[in-house]
Amino acid sequence: MNPSHESLDDNASLPPDELPDNGPECWIVTDRDGMIVAASNEGARLVNVSRRALVGRHLLSFIGGHRVELRRDLHYVTRDAVLNRTTVVRPRNKASRAVALEVQETELPFRGTLLEWRFEPLTAA
Numbered sequence: 001m002n003p004s005h006e007s008l009d010d011n012a013s014l015p016p017d018e019l020p021d022n023g024p025e026c027w028i029v030t031d032r033d034g035m036i037v038a039a040s041n042e043g044a045r046l047v048n049v050s051r052r053a054l055v056g057r058h059l060l061s062f063i064g065g066h067r068v069e070l071r072r073d074l075h076y077v078t079r080d081a082v083l084n085r086t087t088v089v090r091p092r093n094k095a096s097r098a099v100a101l102e103v104q105e106t107e108l109p110f111r112g113t114l115l116e117w118r119f120e121p122l123t124a125a
Contacts (some may be wrong), residue, residue: 028059089119
């Protein structure tokens with residue numbers, strides 16, 4: 001995965017739940033504790049919840065395993081220290097999916113430091 005912050009940076013003056021979705025990228029932005037502040041259409045589709053309804057929910061509630069370790073590791077993520085992991089996402093009312101996860105620090109004006117989560121669904125070989 002190769003994260004690009006263009007979609008966030010170019011629209012930083014918009015409220016986070018109104019950020020435009022720029023294509024097929026699957027991302028969710030949270031605060032340091034994992035509370036969702038924004039998501040792409042693909043990110044919302046991954047967890048089977050609308051973009052608007054995701055704001056204010058805890059992203060870790062959609063993670064199927066390793067929640068304790070993941071929550072601990074979030075506090076070590078910086079722009080230079082990216083978290084890469086394989087995990088399981090549990091969408092609402094759908095079967096769980098294995099994903100490659102990348103978490104990196106990002107910033108939005110008036111919001112401070114946030115975490116950008118990038119997801120790439122894994123397919124069975």
